[in-house]
Amino acid sequence: MFSNVFRQSWLALIYRCSGAVVSLLFGVCFARMMNIEEYGALMSLMTFAVVASTVGLVGQQFRVLREIPSIAARKNYLEIGSIVAQRLRVACFxxxxxxxxxxxxxVVARGRDGIFGSWQYSTSLLLILPLALIEMQSSLGRALGSVNLALVSKDVLWRLLIILFGGILFTTYGHPVPAEDVLAIATGILVVLIAAQNVYLRHLAEGYKVFTMAVRRSNNRIADVFFTSGPFWVTSIASVMGGTIDLLIVSVMVGPEAGGYYYAASRIALLLDFFLATFCIPAAPLIARLFDENRHAEITRVTSGASLAAFVAVFGCVVALALAGDLALMAFGGAFSRAHSILMVLSIGLLVSTYFGIGPIALNMTGHQRAAMHIVVITWAVGILAMIGATWAFGTLGAAVAGACAGVATRVWTAAYMYAAEGIDITATTTLRALVRRTTQRDISEPRTEAMRPEAGGTILDLQPSLRQPGHNVHESGR
Known part of the structure; x- marks a missing residue:
């Protein structure tokens, strides 16, 4: 089971890295095919559509991810289809x-300054429902054990196809591409990908329709569904807004041009979170199953090890960005190098956050969704207020500092709550202690080996391992 989840993590990492490259290429290409105002508006509007679709999902993507894995193990696809249909109806509504x-x-802001003041930018609203549907498909794919379905379409193919069709539009007309045209192209591509993924889902479910609106008559009231979905809903909204609200605040308070620079820095910094985020793709349903089986030690072992490995990788990336981050930013254009200080602040914040593990997803998968909701809402509510004040006083750098601190606070609090409530350590601490203890024991054992070398007065026979005597440190062999 554990070898499978780490193997899937490597596959997810490959897809995530591919998606990161495509996302970077997306930003670079449109930065060169658009003027800076249209570029900042495009990135801000796509971010707004992601936030809006998360609100519209009403937390149903997390409910599917929490409820389906145990049923999928029994291959009861009829029950899965019934549950998903109910969740899908709520998400569409x-x-x-x-x-x-x-x-x-x-309508209210029409004619005013800002991204909502231009009526042509309302094409971003077309993205909301398709983004919600493809996110539902992604969660169902994760629950059924498909890393491909979870990542390929929305992380790789979507942006790659937008680049392709946007490039065709740019070369055909030879003038900067307007943001509303790119948003319309993105919507059409999403619709095609959703239809294709529905076919793949049916194949994955051995011919059963598991992604459908057809549901048996249910006595569940809509109010009850919203009440039980509340913690998942609030957590998902707060998490997405916490990761994107800084761009919206900068765009509104400082301007679209500053939003463009901030976007470039945040896109590069977010690459550092992919190490741990990719682990969550296969690990989330596994954690739910292990928790239901009361196997807390296994959860600690797998999550703590992943946190330490991700922390080491991110540390190396932060050092590289400190040395050559301005060169990475210049891929967007020569003027983008001025965002290097923002990039470093965001990167250091993600480095610290990585040490403290996978955060709210662990609480959601272990029945502590209400605690996750409270933690995320409190930390990001305070963080947003601090971000507004910091942006007002210090500009984009202040927004970066406030956002990084809010992210660290969320991870620290969730890790502490998880350990206090269940005794599960999702931070890198447990694995780090084990490595230090193992290294210390090896250092202590070396002088004994040195003393038994032939040149120290022993014979070669002294180097052979002796048989363990009864009662001698029986715990040593169990390590």
Whole structure:
């Protein structure tokens, strides 16, 4: 089981790295095919669509990820289809409601400055429902054990196809591409990918329709569904807004140009989170199953080891960015090198956060979703207020510092709660202590080996291992 999850983690890492390259290419290409105002508006509007789709999901993507793994182990696809259909209906209802509310924002702000003041940017609303649907498919794919379905379409193919069609549009007309055209292209591509993934889901479920709106008559009231989904919903919204609200705040308070620079720095910094985020793809359903089986030690072993490995990798990347981060930023354009200080602040924040593990996802997969909700909401509510004040006083650098501190606070608090409630250490501490203890024991044993060398007065026979005497340190052999 553990070898499988780490093997899937490597596969997820490959896809995540591919997605990161495509995301970087996406930013670079459109930075050169658009003027800076349109570029900042495009990135801000796509971020807004991601946040809005997360609100519209009503936490159903996390409910699917929590409920399906145990049923998938029994291959009861009829029950899976019934559960997913109920969750899908709620997600569609919530997404349509968010679209209507968002449309009112454009109506009220029409003619004013900012991204919501231009009516042509309302094409971003078309992205909300497709983004919600593809996220539901991704969660179902993770629950069924498919890393391909979880990552390939939305992380790699979507942006790659947008680059392709955007490039065709740019070469055909020869003038900067407007943001509204790119948003329309992105929506059409999502619709095609959702249809293709539905076919793959049916193949994965051995011919059963597991992603459908057809559901048996249920006595569950919509109010009950919203109440039970509340913790997952609030956590997902707070998590997404916590990772994207800084870009929106910078774009609104400082301007689209500053938003473009901040976006470039944040895209590069977020690459550092992929080491741990990719581990969560196969690990989340595994943690849910292990917790249901009361195997807390195994959860500690797998999560702590992953946290330490990710921390070491991120540390190396932070050093590389400190030395050559301005060169990476210049891929967006020569002027983007001025965002190097923002890049370093965000990178150091992610380094510290990585040490403290996978955060709210561990609480959500172990039945502590309400605690995860409280922690995420409190830390990011305070963080957003601090971010607004810091941006007002210090500009984009202040926003970066506030955002990094809020991220670290969330990971520290969730890790502490997990250890206090279940005795599960999701930080790198347990594995680090084990490595230090093993190294110390090896250092202590070396003088004994040195004393038995032939040149120290012993014979070659003294180097042969002796048989263990009864009662002699029986715990040593069990390590």
């Amino acid at each position: 919530g997404s349509v409601a968010v679209i209507v509310i968002s449309l009112l924002l454009f």
